[in-house]
Amino acid sequence: MHTSINKSSIIKGSFKKRAGTKELILNAAEELFAERGFVETSLRMITAKADVNLASVNYHYGSKKSLIQAVFNRYLSDFYRIVGDNLQSLENRKEPPAIEEVLKLIIDPLIELDNIKVDGTVAFMRLLSRAYSETQGHLRRFLMVNYGDIMDRFYRLLYTALPGHSQYEVFWRLHFSMGAAIFTFAGNQALTEISQSDFEQSVTVRSISTQLIPFLAAGLKASGFSPDSGNKSSGNQNNVNQNNSTQENLTATTLKNP
């Protein structure tokens, strides 16, 4: 099956090896990990899909665990570079940003992923989802160590955009929002299929985002305690605001130490 013809291809006018075994592995792994998860994807599936030898994974990446991190690194470096730029532009402003702006700051790059790769958004969110649920979290730790600062800045910006809310509230609402986004995008196309067949409307990453943003914005802005209809009346029990510790320390421990 594996001929020797594809061993070489013309790249930029000069002969090179066939598109890099290392990248072939990374591409195949990325797809399979998003589809099936890390534990349910074997190295033999990856090497078969990439049409390379089994041993080349350990030769180029050392171990399966390192391969997983490499897949993540490629996605995140692309994604968080854009988010970082967007963050700075809002951080530099004097007046606090609107929540919708803060949300778009991170959702727009998420949508952009779909233009770079086929089903890029869904694949990325599935990887994120699995990173959070699979194993006991060595991957979540990897995420926090390498990219926790970005999330830290995002949390601070969100806090400034929500005056009148405690950091405790913002903390939880941030994770509610992450859950809604990750769960929805990562949801194995089942939701999309149902929606398409029932509502006769093509479902894209952008159309879901159009639904998601007002939902999250309203949730984030909501008054803390609403027994009836959202009025901030009466006594609220669990509204213990404690902004005594410095914001420096607070956000640092909040998101840097998993």
Add this chain to the structure above:
Amino acid sequence: MHTSINKSSIIKGSFKKRAGTKELILNAAEELFAERGFVETSLRMITAKADVNLASVNYHYGSKKSLIQAVFNRYLSDFYRIVGDNLQSLENRKEPPAIEEVLKLIIDPLIELDNIKVDGTVAFMRLLSRAYSETQGHLRRFLMVNYGDIMDRFYRLLYTALPGHSQYEVFWRLHFSMGAAIFTFAGNQALTEISQSDFEQSVTVRSISTQLIPFLAAGLKASGFSPDSGNKSSGNQNNVNQNNSTQENLTATTLKNP
């Protein structure tokens, strides 16, 4: 290690086998599945924890797949029985219920799980989360076939509680809400630990729910398109209401066919 003393115990005055091998397996499996997921939990781990023979799993349950479904069935039968009762009481009312009522309808039983079993809520949500992300979804299909009608009724009730919103909107917002809830509760205690250390406030299932309900309620109620501050002004692009098909058919296909 395994003595023959615990082979018999007194139950209801008469001698019986030691608390049922079948139940011992189910208990051990339930804990391990919630902790580590289905694929990462081996039958040998389960039988070791339950202190029973390896072969007894296949003897009592036939296969690992059936064991997983059995674990789910025990949780869901308890949970959905209560939810079913709550649903009916609201369905019988003339005037549409408040969203907070609809949310409490399903969140209160969720909290109650914590009183029945230790960390019952978290365990249940983790099982749900894994059911949605793991494998290609044979477990999600099982859920929908056996318990889809309850979710169908919940969706309809939510729709009546949200006048002025299209079924398309309600559909997506329902799944946003599910994502927020499942992701948060299932989040491997990491969130809870962070919150406890940073905000010096004990985090319980109930205190999270107190945060979650107003967040979800506000998101569900939000006007469809809010570029600035949640006012339902200006033109909205993706608000294609199509209530042409009968509600009967719509909700049926929505949640019964996975």
Add this chain to the structure above:
DNA sequence: GTATGTTTCAAACAGGTGTTTGAATTTATG
């Protein structure tokens, strides 16, 4: 062209997986 370093390859490795088997044991029945 020979030598050197890099990459590929088939094969084997040690260990874990769910499942099956058949005998031994326990429990229930007549």
Add this chain to the structure above:
DNA sequence: CATAAATTCAAACACCTGTTTGAAACATAC
């Protein structure tokens, strides 16, 4: 008690896992 059914048990089954090995093929440089 004896017989029959239900359950437990240790061992083995066939298969899949990530990783290692050592020789073969390749690339590049002298």
